[in-house]
Amino acid sequence: MSSESLLSEHEPEDEDYSTAGTGNRAMEARAEHQRTKMYNSIYSFTTAMGTGLLILVLFWLLHYREGFAWTSDIKRQFNWHPFLMLFGMVFLYSQAILTYRTGRSKPKMKLKLLHGGLHLLAFVCSVIALKAVFDSHNLASPPMANLYSLHSWIGLLTVIIFSTQFLAGFLSFLYPGISPSLRKAIMPVHVVVGTSAFVMAIVSALTGLNEKAIFTLSDNYKNFVPEAFVFNFIGLIVVLYGLLVLYLVHDPMYKRDPLPEDQLALSGRDE
Template sequence: MDQIDESSQARSLEGFTPLLSIHEACGALLMILVIIWTSYYRDGFSWKSNPQLEFNWHPLLMTIGLVFLYANAMLIYRTQRNVRKRRLKFTHAGMMFFIVLLTVIALVAVFDSHNLASPNPIPNMYSLHSWVGLTTVILFCCQWVAGCVSFLFPGLQGPLRASYMPIHVYFGVAAFVGAITSCLLGLNEKAIFSLQDKYKTFVGEGILINCIGLLFIIFGGLTVYLVTQERYRRLPRPEDDVLLSR
C-alpha cells in the first residue's frame, strides 16, 4: 500500500521540479535586472541626503519582498514537503514578517523621495499604482495577522483552521497578484515620467524596463500555477495534528 501511495505521489509531482527551477531562475533574473536598472540607469542608492536616489530602494525592496520572497513563502509547503508542519508554519510566518519589514522600508523610501524632492515636493497617493500598491500592502498585512492567529495559536480548534484555510489561500494569491499588478503599473509610470519621449525610441533603459515587466508576468504566472495546482500539495502526515495541538 505504501509503495502504491509513493508511486501515485511521484506521478502527481511530475513536472514540479522543472517548473520550480524555471520559476526560481526567472525570480533570480528579475532581481538581477532590477538591480542593474536601479544601479546603472537610475544612478544607485542613497537615503534622505538624496531623495531621488532614495526612491531606488522602493522598486528593489518591493521586488525582493512582495514578489520573490512572497512567492517562495507561499510555495514553502510544496518545496519543503518533507519538513515537519510546525517548522514550516513558523518559517512561513517568519518570512512574511521579514517581507513586512522590507515593505515598510520601501514605503518610507518612496514617501521620502516625494516629500523631500527639491524644489517642489511630489504629491503622494494620486496614481493608480499607489492605490493598488497600498491596497495590496494592507491585504498582505491582514493576511499575515489572520494567518498567525489562525494557524499558530495553539488553542484554536482544528475545524476552524480547516474552514479558514481556503480563505487564507485565496486572499494570499489575491495579494500576490495585486503585488505583480502594482509592480507593472509602477514600472510603466516610472518609464513614462523618467524617459518621456525617449521611451518611444527604444532606448536601452526602456527596453530593460519592458523586459523586467515581462519577467514579472512570467514569474507571477508560474507562482500562481504552482500554488494552485492541487496535485502539488503537500500530503498530510499523521504527526501534523499532534504538532499543531501543542
C-alpha cells in the same frame, strides 16, 4: 469439508490481497516521486527566473539610476522602493505561499515557521520601500503629492491586505492559534486572500514599472532607448514569474500530503 481445507482454499486469496496492497503502495510511491520530481523542476526554473528578475532590477538601478542612497539623495533613495517591493512583495511572498508544496516532506511546524518568517521579511521590505517613496516625495523641493496615481492606490491596498492577512494568519494558525474546526473553516479564505494579494502585487509592480518608465524616459520610451528595453524585460519577467507561481500554487497535483506528525497541533491537540 474440513477446516483445514477451508484454510487452504483461503490462503491464496489472502496472499493475492497482500500482493495487491504492496503493488498499490509501490504505484502510489512512484506517482508521488514523479509529482515531486516535476514540481521541483518547475519550481527550480521559477525560482531561477525570480532571481534573474532581481538581478536585472539591480542592473537597471545601478547602471541607469545611479544606485542607492537614503535621505542624502532622495532620487537615489527612491530606488529602494522598486527593488524592495519586487524582492519582498513578489519574490519573498511567492516563496512563502509555495512553502508547503516545496517542503512537502518536511514537518508542518517547521513549514509554518518558515511560511511566517518569509511573510515577516516581505512585510519589513514593504515598510522600508514605502518609507523610501514617501520620503522621495515629501523631501523633494518643492514637495510632491502622495498617493495620486493608480499604482499608488493599488500598491498601498496590496500592502494593507497583505499585512492584515499576515497578522490574521499568525494569530489563527501559529500563535496562539484557534480551534481545529475553525482553522479548517478559515483556511480556504486564507488561501484565496493570500493568492489575491499576490496577484495584486504583480499588478502593482507592472503599473509602477510603466509609470516610472513614462516619467523617467518621457519621449525616449517610445524611441526604444536601451533603458526602455530593460523596463519591458523586467515587466515581462514579472508576468511570467507570477503565472508560474500561480500554476504551482493551484495545481492540485502538487498539493502536500499530510504527514502523521501533522496531526499534532501547537498545543498538543489534534489538528
